[in-house]
Amino acid sequence: TQLLEQSPQFLSIQEGENLTVYCNSSSVFSSLQWYRQEPGEGPVLLVTVVTGGEVKKLKRLTFQFGDARKDSSLHITAAQPGDTGLYLCAGDRTGGTSYGKLTFGQGTILTVHP
Amino acid sequence: DAEITQSPRHKITETGRQVTLACHQTWNHNNMFWYRQDLGHGLRLIHYSYGVQDTNKGEVSDGYSVSRSNTEDLPLTLESAASSQTSVYFCASRGDRAPDTQYFGPGTRLTVL
Numbered sequence: 001t002q003l004l005e006q007s008p009q010f011l012s013i014q015e016g017e018n019l020t021v022y023c024n025s026s027s028v029f030s031s032l033q034w035y036r037q038e039p040g041e042g043p044v045l046l047v048t049v050v051t052g053g054e055v056k057k058l059k060r061l062t063f064q065f066g067d068a069r070k071d072s073s074l075h076i077t078a079a080q081p082g083d084t085g086l087y088l089c090a091g092d093r094t095g096g097t098s099y100g101k102l103t104f105g106q107g108t109i110l111t112v113h114p
Numbered sequence: 115d116a117e118i119t120q121s122p123r124h125k126i127t128e129t130g131r132q133v134t135l136a137c138h139q140t141w142n143h144n145n146m147f148w149y150r151q152d153l154g155h156g157l158r159l160i161h162y163s164y165g166v167q168d169t170n171k172g173e174v175s176d177g178y179s180v181s182r183s184n185t186e187d188l189p190l191t192l193e194s195a196a197s198s199q200t201s202v203y204f205c206a207s208r209g210d211r212a213p214d215t216q217y218f219g220p221g222t223r224l225t226v227l
Contacts, residue, residue, distance in 0.1 A: 009154070031213040042204050042218030043157070050213060088156060092213060100145045100164075100208045101172070102216065104156035 003027050004091050006105025013079055014113050021074040021108045023089035030092055032065055032072040033102065037086040079112045086110075116141040120205050120219040128227055133192040135222050137205030145208040146188040147216070148172075148180060150201040157204065163188055195226045 005024045013019055023032065031050045035043035047056050049065035049072060056063045060083075062075040076083055086109050090102040118139040127133050139146065144165045149157040159172030161180040169180050177199060179191045192199055205219040 004156075006156070033213075033216075040220070042206075042220050044218070045215050048213050048215075090157075100147065100214075100216065101159060101162065102147075102157075104149075104158070106154055106156045 003103045004089060004105040006089055006108055008108060009106055010109050010111075012111045012113070015080055016078050017112075019076050019079055019110070021087055021089075021110075022071070023073065023091075023105050024071045025091060025103075026070065027091065027093070027103075028069050029103075030069070032069070033090045033092060034063055034072070034074055035088040035090060037088060037107075043086075043088055076110075079110075081112045081114050084110055084112050118205060118207055118217050118219040120203075120222050122222060123220065124223050126225045126227065127195050129195060129197060131195050133195050133224065135190045135192075135203055135205075135224070137188045137190065137219060138186055139205075139207040139217070139219075140186065141207050141209070141217060142185060143207035143209050143217075144185065145210065146182070147206045147208070148178070148188065148190045149204045149206065150174065150199075151204060151221075152201050160190065160203075161188075192224075195224075197226050200224060200226045 033048045034046045037043040047063045052067045052069045054065045060077045064073050088107045089105040121136045147162040148160040151157045158174045163182040203222045206216045208216040
């Protein structure tokens with residue numbers, strides 16, 4: 001059972017376009033993390049959102065955590081070829097026996113064409 | 115600088131053989147994790163450890179085992195490799211604060227023929 005549904009799975013856009021990746025769940029998470037992964041490397045953390053309704057910005061990337069802490073989105077403004085990569089969302093149910101056990105979405109492969 | 119390393123980076127083995135993948139971290143983290151990554155599934159948790167002598171099963175633990183004899187290392191063993199275990203394997207470690215960054219190794223690409 002996939003507890004975190006990430007969409008779309010593939011995204012191919014032109015440089016300068018905007019895009020949004022969604023991460024949805026029926027479960028509540030204590031925090032939601034977004035990672036970016038390059039070919040041949042491990043995922044690297046971009047941001048962690050903790051509070052329901054929280055919005056964080058990282059240059060052209062905007063991350064939002066849903067009010068109920070069940071969903072999140074990643075919005076990229078004016079995408080550039082350097083944004084190409086695999087983006088992963090991961091939910092963290094920190095606490096008790098669940099500490100650090102991340103539940104990952106399926107991932108979104110983003111390709112930005114020059 | 116602290117880091118997390120995995121070896122080998124690539125491995126080809128035959129069905130039925132025992133295989134051990136190494137993971138070593140210098141963050142001095144108590145918490146370590148093994149994931150496998152397959153297209154369409156993201157990363158799925160295999161085993162994890164919260165400290166020396168502690169090991170726990172994740173969601174896809176069948177056919178895998180781990181042992182934790184020190185803080186730095188969490189080797190993953192495939193008891194009898196199967197073709198379904200062809201995948202990319204990632205080790206990760208994390209500190210004790212919540213929330214905290216989980217640091218991933220570079221991965222091991224395993225092919226079982």
